Amino acid sequence: MAHGVQNTHKEELIPPDGLTFYPAYCYKASPTHFTWVKLSAVNVHRLTRRSGYEGQNIYFYKNHPIQFICLAGVIVSREEHVRRTILTLDDSSGSNIEIVCSKRQVELPDSQPVKAKTGAAVAAADPQRVSEYITSTTKEALDIKSLVPGVIAKFKGTVIKFRNIKQLHLERFVLLPDMDGEMRFWEERTRFLVDVLSVPWYLTPEQVEQLRIEGAGLEEKKKKRSKAKEHEKERRERRRAEREEKDYERIVRRYQREEEVRRKYAESSREVSARFRKSGKR
The missing domain is CATH 2.40.50.140 (Nucleic acid-binding proteins)
Incomplete structure (x- = not known):
């Protein structure tokens, strides 16, 4: 049993009779x-x-x-x-x-010393990590040192x-x-x-129908936003692929130019070397 709770209520998945549960x-x-x-x-x-x-x-x-x-x-x-x-x-x-206050581990900067605390942060076994309390939904830091018996x-x-x-x-x-x-x-x-x-x-049937229409409209807007995001993502990916292709072509052209320069330099070097060899034989 959970700590300190003085009851034995069990979860029910069966709703009370005679009630309307709306979508x-x-x-x-x-x-x-x-x-x-x-x-x-x-x-x-x-x-x-x-x-x-x-x-x-x-x-x-x-x-x-x-x-x-x-x-x-x-x-x-x-x-x-x-x-x-x-x-x-x-x-x-x-x-x-029972009220549950969750904790998470956070890293400390290397220069920051660890101090034992009983409030929002509690020193952990790792000298470079401490535990801090966080909220249930937003996961923001929460200071509960004031929450003591009495x-x-x-x-x-x-x-x-x-x-x-x-x-x-x-x-x-x-x-x-x-x-x-x-x-x-x-x-x-x-x-x-x-x-x-x-x-x-x-809710009256008219209210339910109106809410259904509004909900369908919101769902349609969500779908449109989702499609727009997908199209934007595809557009960014196409642009990235095009940039990469252009970069690749630019690199290939530069490499080809450099190869041509090296080829001409090698030919020139061979010609100079051949002339020196002929001069030496004379």
Whole structure:
């Protein structure tokens, strides 16, 4: 079981009955797909998957598509590992959740000394390499030295799984100065749950058709851009081949000229040598 998570929820690929799941081209109209969805840890563990969407990192609350989540609570533990740091978050929802902070190895300049750090960079075994924390999607450097047990913070990231237990893969965070900040987050989270998540997402057939047309138009634009890129690539390759051919011909002509000069010089040398030999016989 994942470290510090106190639940046994299992992933579901079967959607709830009676819900309409819309195609991906409808997601631009979704109130949840392109936003940081405020959730409790217990509701993150209740997110489901739907057959046909595997590999897209899309989860569903009812029929709402979700890819980015936001949680707030107190850090109750921190575990250091070679490739990641695991934080355990307690948001008072009845279930904890792990927050995964990824690391990557970076090279140090030869002149830069290695210093052991407990924050954004941790000294590695290799004296010329250190580990730094990075965000889940943009892979930018992330300083998490302030994220220690007892700290209250708000976390944003994507949903991942370890041994069938959902985790938050950290993208960014904000420290909350006190419980008031956490309670305001609870209010916003509850309001979003009641107003949005608890109500199944619904589109009229006319809206779906309009989104399909727009999606088809975008797909056509993507195809045109792709073809334009291919044509541009082919044009560059043709121009490069033409330049190489011209360079080759220029080199051949220069070589032929040099060969002609060398031939004439050799003939001249032979004539001079023959005259010297004749002069010597006399």
